[in-house]
Amino acid sequence: MTYIAKPKFAHPSLQPNAVGYTRRDYEGRVSTLCAGCGHDSISAAIVQACFELDLEPHRLAKLSGIGCSSKTPDYFLGASHGFNTVHGRMPSVLTGANLANRSLVYLGVSGDGDSASIGLGQFAHSIRRGVNMTYIVENNGVYGLTKGQFSATSDKGSKSKKGVVNHDSAIDMVSLALQLGATFVARSFSGDKAQLVPLIKAALRHKGAAFIDTISPCIAFNNHAGSTKSFDWVREHNEAVNRLDVMIGRSPITADYSEGSTVQVEQHDGTVLTLRKLAADYDPTDRIRAMGFLQERAAAGEVVTGLLYVDPEAEDLHDALGTTRTPLNELNTADLTPGSAALSDINASLR
Amino acid sequence: MPITAVNDFVVKFANVNGSGSASANGLFVKSILRSGVPVAARNIFPSNIQGLPTWYEVRVSGEGWMGRRGGVDLMVAMNPQTWDKDVAEIEPGGYLFYDSTRPMPADKFRSDITVIGAPLQRICNTAYSDPRQRQLFKNIIYIGVLAYLLGIENTVIETLLAEQFATKPKLIPANIEAFHMGVTYARENLKPLGLQVKTADAVGDRIFIEGNDAAGLGAVYGGATVCAWYPITPSTSLAESFTNWCQKLRVDKETGESKFAIVQAEDEIASIGMVVGAGWNGARAFTCTSGPGISLMQEFIGLSYFAEIPAVIFDVQRGGPSTGMPTRTQQSDILSAAYASHGDTKHVLLLPRDPGECFEFGAMAFDLADRLQTTIFVMLDLDMGMNEWLTEPFKWDDAKQLDRGKIMTAEMLDAGRDFGRYLDVDGDGVPFRTYPGTHPSKGAYFTRGTSRDRYARYSEEGAVYVDNMERLLRKFETAKSLVPQPIEAKAGKPTRFGVIHYGSTGPAMDEAMAALEAQGLYVDALRIRAFPFPGEVFDFIERHDLVFVIEQNRDAQLRTLLMAEGGVDPARLVKILHYEGAPITARFITKEITALMGAPVQSEMAK
Numbered sequence: 025m026t027y028i029a030k031p032k033f034a035h036p037s038l039q040p041n042a043v044g045y046t047r048r049d050y051e052g053r054v055s056t057l058c059a060g061c062g063h064d065s066i067s068a069a070i071v072q073a074c075f076e077l078d079l080e081p082h083r084l085a086k087l088s089g090i091g092c093s094s095k096t097p098d099y100f101l102g103a104s105h106g107f108n109t110v111h112g113r114m115p116s117v118l119t120g121a122n123l124a125n126r127s128l129v130y131l132g133v134s135g136d137g138d139s140a141s142i143g144l145g146q147f148a149h150s151i152r153r154g155v156n157m158t159y160i161v162e163n164n165g166v167y168g169l170t171k172g173q174f175s176a177t178s179d180k181g182s183k184s185k186k187g188v189v190n191h192d193s194a195i196d197m198v199s200l201a202l203q204l205g206a207t208f209v210a211r212s213f214s215g216d217k218a219q220l221v222p223l224i225k226a227a228l229r230h231k232g233a234a235f236i237d238t239i240s241p242c243i244a245f246n247n248h249a250g251s252t253k254s255f256d257w258v259r260e261h262n263e264a265v266n267r268l269d270v271m272i273g274r275s276p277i278t279a280d281y282s283e284g285s286t287v288q289v290e291q292h293d294g295t296v297l298t299l300r301k302l303a304a305d306y307d308p309t310d311r312i313r314a315m316g317f318l319q320e321r322a323a324a325g326e327v328v329t330g331l332l333y334v335d336p337e338a339e340d341l342h343d344a345l346g347t348t349r350t351p352l353n354e355l356n357t358a359d360l361t362p363g364s365a366a367l368s369d370i371n372a373s374l375r
Numbered sequence: 376m377p378i379t380a381v382n383d384f385v386v387k388f389a390n391v392n393g394s395g396s397a398s399a400n401g402l403f404v405k406s407i408l409r410s411g412v413p414v415a416a417r418n419i420f421p422s423n424i425q426g427l428p429t430w431y432e433v434r435v436s437g438e439g440w441m442g443r444r445g446g447v448d449l450m451v452a453m454n455p456q457t458w459d460k461d462v463a464e465i466e467p468g469g470y471l472f473y474d475s476t477r478p479m480p481a482d483k484f485r486s487d488i489t490v491i492g493a494p495l496q497r498i499c500n501t502a503y504s505d506p507r508q509r510q511l512f513k514n515i516i517y518i519g520v521l522a523y524l525l526g527i528e529n530t531v532i533e534t535l536l537a538e539q540f541a542t543k544p545k546l547i548p549a550n551i552e553a554f555h556m557g558v559t560y561a562r563e564n565l566k567p568l569g570l571q572v573k574t575a576d577a578v579g580d581r582i583f584i585e586g587n588d589a590a591g592l593g594a595v596y597g598g599a600t601v602c603a604w605y606p607i608t609p610s611t612s613l614a615e616s617f618t619n620w621c622q623k624l625r626v627d628k629e630t631g632e633s634k635f636a637i638v639q640a641e642d643e644i645a646s647i648g649m650v651v652g653a654g655w656n657g658a659r660a661f662t663c664t665s666g667p668g669i670s671l672m673q674e675f676i677g678l679s680y681f682a683e684i685p686a687v688i689f690d691v692q693r694g695g696p697s698t699g700m701p702t703r704t705q706q707s708d709i710l711s712a713a714y715a716s717h718g719d720t721k722h723v724l725l726l727p728r729d730p731g732e733c734f735e736f737g738a739m740a741f742d743l744a745d746r747l748q749t750t751i752f753v754m755l756d757l758d759m760g761m762n763e764w765l766t767e768p769f770k771w772d773d774a775k776q777l778d779r780g781k782i783m784t785a786e787m788l789d790a791g792r793d794f795g796r797y798l799d800v801d802g803d804g805v806p807f808r809t810y811p812g813t814h815p816s817k818g819a820y821f822t823r824g825t826s827r828d829r830y831a832r833y834s835e836e837g838a839v840y841v842d843n844m845e846r847l848l849r850k851f852e853t854a855k856s857l858v859p860q861p862i863e864a865k866a867g868k869p870t871r872f873g874v875i876h877y878g879s880t881g882p883a884m885d886e887a888m889a890a891l892e893a894q895g896l897y898v899d900a901l902r903i904r905a906f907p908f909p910g911e912v913f914d915f916i917e918r919h920d921l922v923f924v925i926e927q928n929r930d931a932q933l934r935t936l937l938m939a940e941g942g943v944d945p946a947r948l949v950k951i952l953h954y955e956g957a958p959i960t961a962r963f964i965t966k967e968i969t970a971l972m973g974a975p976v977q978s979e980m981a982k
Binding site: 080081082083085087097098102103104105106107108109110113115116117118119120121122123124125127128145146148149153341342345346347348349352353355356357359360361362363364366367370371374375 | 408581648772822833
């Protein structure tokens with residue numbers, strides 16, 4: 025056996041959600057990543073987010089590139105179609121898939137090697153086109169599958185497991201996404217499920233390009249002293265600007281927001297994002313100030329997490345193209361082929 | 376003796392890129408077509424916007440020969456930079472037309488040709504003060520002179536000018552006036568040539584269109600809904616054509632919504648990536664590119680092959696390798712397309728001959744991509760793609776339904792059909808697929824470029840891998856019966872000699888075959904229209920002692936493919952290669968075959 029299926033056994037007390045699925049229905053195969061890998065925590069957060077959103081698993085398409093992170097779509101939402109594409113090229117494939125059928129939910133999962141190096145161009149262009157997707161980068165700052173090389177998000181001055189010091193500047197995916205016009209930008213930490221799950225929920229409900237950079241320590245090659253992507257380092261330097269809850273119309277807000285001020289953002293589809301402000305002067309709807317705030321805190325050595333920017337009025341690529349509401353893959357011969365009469369007119373115009 | 380010919384000659388315009396000559400030259404060609412005389416025109420242009428030499432070669436052929444003949448009967452020499460070369464190209468007894476505003480030294484002419492001068496610049500300078508007008512109307516004036524010299528009816532050109540400027544009617548009288556300046560000068564100062572256009576009825580209902588435009592329309596009729604492309608000569612106009620046709624034919628009149636999505640990608644890699652994503656998700660998708668783009672797309676082409684995702688690539692071939700000759704024509708991507716990407720791959724190639732087949736194959740490619748769940752290449756070239764060709768009118772059968780291939784629906788899954796994404800249920804190598812989102816609990820699978828078993832589960836087992844690769848070969852075998860079959864043109868007499876050709880070589884080959892027969896040399900010609908090669912191709916080779924393979928590339932790429940796929944003895948396939956960048960001519964083919972069918976080959980055959 026070169027794949028591992030999960031046992032069919034499920035606890036009878038598992039509660040179904042509003043569309044009749046239990047949490048078990050959102051799981052996939054058994055992970056073959058290292059025990060303790062941050063990516064598995066992200067997979068678990070995706071499972072929980074989709075369950076809580078009452079998203080029918082088969083209505084989500086999950087796409088990835090190549091690398092540890094890109095293996096993970098096999099480990100969640102087993103009833104969804106998945107596509108493990110080629111290195112760094114997931115964004116174009118997702119864009120094409122989205123063009124073909126706008127009615128599905130698109131989740132792109134990538135890594136820092138996949139998206140910040142070979143795939144930087146495709147990442148950038150899918151974001152600037154406003155493809156309606158949730159794009160998660162599982163960012164561990166290292167090449168895991170090839171055993172420990174620095175990636176383009178490794179911080180300058182951080183150390184590899186072998187003690188080598190990185191001399192290149194890091195690419196900050198969040199700053200890039202903001203600059204490129206992403207309409208939902210967040211950063212989180214695989215070890216902070218309470219923050220990550222609502223962010224994924226909000227991103228999945230967002231119309232337009234939603235980007236979540238998730239620091240996800242590599243337990244095998246980047247979880248040592250000197251690393252700025254280790255569990256300990258991120259816990260010590262995490263500066264959360266807000267905490268989020270998502271209200272999908274019928275759902276009551278369950279989180280306790282008694283401490284600090286809150287801000288509510290209503291998206292196109294009626295989703296209400298309620299943010300408990302931790303940084304008092306932080307406004308998640310101000311792109312310019314968000315960019316400045318990020319740079320300022322990064323200079324102070326902090327990793328800012330939370331919902332960093334959202335445009336609740338965002339439009340997507342289909343809006344820009346004026347595409348028909350009917351998914352293109354459902355159009356039939358009569359919709360698509362102009363017929364022989366039109367062709368006769370065309371012939372006549374070419375003489 | 377000056378050449379005399381009615382409706383059978385070659386005119387070549389030597390111009391400067393960016394001088395506005397293209398529309399005037401196009402007007403000239405259209406006027407001959409409207410006179411009922413078949414015509415074939417070819418742009419020969421540099422990879423440059425302005426200032427460098429450009430030529431426009433017009434074949435007038437009452438007989439209907441639509442390839443390049445070779446040689447020039449009338450040179451319209453409007454570019455001093457290329458004067459010597461242009462003058463040298465004229466056939467003995469031919470004609471040279473030039474702007475005689477400034478005197479030329481006698482040694483710049485030839486004694487065996489007829490020289491006709493008209494002071495075009497002086498006429499313009501007298502009539503117009505604006506420099507741009509002087510330039511543009513100069514072109515219209517020389518059309519007026521030529522119309523008189525060749526006997527083209529004034530009314531034909533006047534009508535065409537009115538059509539050309541229908542949206543800018545203010546320009547019509549000025550253009551007609553300039554045209555008449557030329558006619559008047561010629562009538563008063565020059566004599567008609569030995570070359571004449573006589574009104575005929577030889578065009579019929581044929582249409583005049585570029586191959587790229589025809590292919591773009593074919594993609595509309597083939598049901599393509601997603602086009603992701605990146606600009607590259609000579610394929611750009613194909614995407615632009617698809618855009619234009621979609622805007623005319625596929626926008627919902629009531630809602631204004633588009634039944635298509637066109638994205639100019641950031642590069643060729645992203646464009647094919649989008650095509651693969653759209654194909655995976657059940658839309659008909661394509662990209663168009665040229666050789667350098669194919670090089671960049673290799674990784675995705677391999678994914679399309681191995682993960683079995685429909686994709687269509689229009690490859691408008693140009694001169695390679697590397698940047699090569701971007702605005703010159705070749706047929707030199709055959710091998711790189713047939714075996715694109717790493718590992719063991721084979722791809723389906725469609726080889727249209729003219730815009731008529733660009734339309735037909737352009738539509739068919741999408742049915743094939745869905746039926747075979749793989750990449751289909753439609754191999755045009757610059758000659759066919761960017762030149763207007765006279766071609767049979769497009770036809771469409773309204774009873775035809777788009778063939779989406781083997782799709783497992785929710786109903787089929789509910790009915791208990793076993794679904795294994797890579798199961799060969801019918802023995803033809805083609806599995807069923809499901810579209811994402813099909814069913815809540817059945818039919819989902821994971822698509823990957825890594826090896827997997829029949830149920831799409833990751834596997835590196837040797838036997839599982841071999842099973843999959845063998846099925847892909849079965850599928851390729853199935854393709855042989857689905858692709859366009861070759862067409863044989865039999866010689867006037869039984870012969871041991873055959874010719875294999877493909878693509879844009881066709882029209883020149885037709886004329887060469889007639890020229891050879893006139894010399895008593897007989898060859899049967901087989902035009903290959905697709906790869907994989909149907910059995911008939913190898914039957915043809917088997918039936919002939921010697922087969923000439925005519926190609927527009929250096930390395931005889933189709934011949935290599937014939938040897939590789941059919942195990943043909945190389946000695947029986949004789950290369951005839953033309954790859955200098957301009958389209959092949961009938962004279963070149965005739966000369967090569969004549970030489971080969973002479974003594975050396977005859978004695979070889981006698982052994």
